[in-house]
Amino acid sequence: MHITHISFECYPIAKAGGLADVVGALPKYQQNLDHTVEAIVPYYSNSFTDDAELEIIHKGSIRFGNEDKEYEVRKVVTPDLGFTVFLIYIEHLLDRKEIYDHPDNEERFLSFQLAAIHWMNTLEQLPDVVHCHDHHTGLIPFMMQYAFDYHRLNRVPSIFTIHNAQYQGQIPYDKLHYLPDFDKNHIGLLDWGNLINPLATGIKCAWRVTTVSPSYMEELQEQASGLEGLLRHEKAKCFGVLNGIDTETWNPETDPMLLKNFKVSNVVSGRKEHKNWLCTEFNLDKDLPLFSFIGRLVGEKGADLLPSIIRDTLKHMDVNILILGSGHDEVEYQLNALKEEFVGRYNAYIGYSEKLSHIIYAGTDFLLMPSRVEPCGLNQMYALRYGAIPIVRRTGGLKDTVIDIGEDGFGICHNQAIVWDVCYSIERGAKLYKDQERYRDIQKRIMKIDHSWTQSATEYMTIYKTLITQK
Numbered sequence: 001m002h003i004t005h006i007s008f009e010c011y012p013i014a015k016a017g018g019l020a021d022v023v024g025a026l027p028k029y030q031q032n033l034d035h036t037v038e039a040i041v042p043y044y045s046n047s048f049t050d051d052a053e054l055e056i057i058h059k060g061s062i063r064f065g066n067e068d069k070e071y072e073v074r075k076v077v078t079p080d081l082g083f084t085v086f087l088i089y090i091e092h093l094l095d096r097k098e099i100y101d102h103p104d105n106e107e108r109f110l111s112f113q114l115a116a117i118h119w120m121n122t123l124e125q126l127p128d129v130v131h132c133h134d135h136h137t138g139l140i141p142f143m144m145q146y147a148f149d150y151h152r153l154n155r156v157p158s159i160f161t162i163h164n165a166q167y168q169g170q171i172p173y174d175k176l177h178y179l180p181d182f183d184k185n186h187i188g189l190l191d192w193g194n195l196i197n198p199l200a201t202g203i204k205c206a207w208r209v210t211t212v213s214p215s216y217m218e219e220l221q222e223q224a225s226g227l228e229g230l231l232r233h234e235k236a237k238c239f240g241v242l243n244g245i246d247t248e249t250w251n252p253e254t255d256p257m258l259l260k261n262f263k264v265s266n267v268v269s270g271r272k273e274h275k276n277w278l279c280t281e282f283n284l285d286k287d288l289p290l291f292s293f294i295g296r297l298v299g300e301k302g303a304d305l306l307p308s309i310i311r312d313t314l315k316h317m318d319v320n321i322l323i324l325g326s327g328h329d330e331v332e333y334q335l336n337a338l339k340e341e342f343v344g345r346y347n348a349y350i351g352y353s354e355k356l357s358h359i360i361y362a363g364t365d366f367l368l369m370p371s372r373v374e375p376c377g378l379n380q381m382y383a384l385r386y387g388a389i390p391i392v393r394r395t396g397g398l399k400d401t402v403i404d405i406g407e408d409g410f411g412i413c414h415n416q417a418i419v420w421d422v423c424y425s426i427e428r429g430a431k432l433y434k435d436q437e438r439y440r441d442i443q444k445r446i447m448k449i450d451h452s453w454t455q456s457a458t459e460y461m462t463i464y465k466t467l468i469t470q471k
């Protein structure tokens, strides 16, 4: 089968969060199942494109509002990513360093989708399935069905994956003229709440819709930032497929970002080296258990709870807490301010560091995920693979991947995204840490859990196959 993924992020080309991890891994695992798999991603001016060898394979032009915009398709020749990647280059618009945080994001998302579909339409051999990810690509299934110029694509099945329903990419109608001419009888498919809503459009128009865990799919029927009615209506074509992790990139035995590689048989010494390094670097106490948080400092991750969690915990308990993340200014400010209050047991790195994240997974004793909403969550699976015990709120994919130690499981779970629940879980963690025999036993068990993409890549293939027989 020939599958084309389209996404605004893809590791290691450009990563802001979990979307990149998924699009950098799922195609590789599908390719390993003997399919032809490629991804279409924007060209960013960053260290990846500085170092990569690229080949221009197509030059074209799209009508973009009142102007014609040239674009190029640049194929990644090296490094070998395990599947083919095509980068859409549009001068001044897409070729920037940062992925998001631009005032003209709407134009960036639109131009990327327009160039991607324009190029696909020129191909002699069309893909068997087009797989779009998140709102940045949500208009593609619509254009494939109803844009006159892309009539040829309307028999190609499209699948749309929601990685996070909170971000919907709404666009005002005064930008409608950027879209190619389409059958106006179907204009309603673009609309949600009097705005063009690419996430809603993707849900309405794709042949199948998936989210990244079964529990999140269920939750979306009740709470989907305004789209719950739509998701209930489209329920028959919606599926929850649990994300996997790339066990080649995330392998403590080979991970080049670690200070020392380790496996189950030498986990104690391997992890000790990383914990010691973290404690020295961040002035923490290496004899106390270490609880860490890695992620975007936003409400859905429960990041606003962190300052109170840190204060309440460190006032009553002898543990360390370390934070790696960036996001809301107020949360960043509070997390920085707390450093002076708890010198020697708390610290934070406000920013983004891929390398530090790997070292934290390898050195922290527990990983905190107090998420309010977690479509899947990858951090808990990275933590498990590296031997850190996850402390999670039972929501979305966290509920699907972590079982509490009280239920013969391997993690610590609580029900509510409130400070008290998280503090109580930390207390349970500290108690478990004191029982080193039990702690080590769990650690060895979690490192052997298979969360690789193999199973889920096969599930996606099964979904694609039903579409191909339907066309």
Ligand SMILES: Nc1ncnc2c1ncn2[C@@H]1O[C@H](COP(=O)(O)OP(=O)(O)O[C@H]2O[C@H](CO)[C@@H](O)[C@H](O)[C@H]2O)[C@@H](O)[C@H]1O
Residues within 6 Å of the ligand: 016, 017, 018, 019, 021, 022, 163, 164, 212, 243, 294, 295, 296, 324, 325, 326, 351, 352, 353, 354, 357, 374, 375, 376, 377, 378, 379, 397
């Ligand atoms: N400051 C920082 N420095 C270094 N690394 C950092 C970092 N902040 C985050 N990361 C990394 O970014 C990734 C985050 O992945 P998640 O799945 O938790 O989150 P995200 O909310 O972005 O993704 C959305 O999409 C994914 C993929 O479908 C879903 O799992 C998830 O629930 C959904 O919210 C991990 O690789 C993590 O290590």
